[in-house]
Amino acid sequence: MNLKMRLKDEWRLGLSEGRAKGRAESYAEGRAEGRDETMLSVIHTLQMQGQTQK
Known part of the structure; x- marks a missing residue:
């Protein structure tokens, strides 16, 4: 059971890190x-x- 919880936590961490990285890249590209x-x-205009x- 402990292994499943750790895997789920790591999955969530990876997902949030991936989203943050994606947002940062999108922001830089948009700028x-x-x-x-x-x-x-x-x-x-000139x-x-x-x-x-x-």
């Missing part, structure tokens, strides 16, 4: 995508205003 979209928007690349 990177948001940063890219923002930079493209800024570039597009081009519309007649700014050169320099």
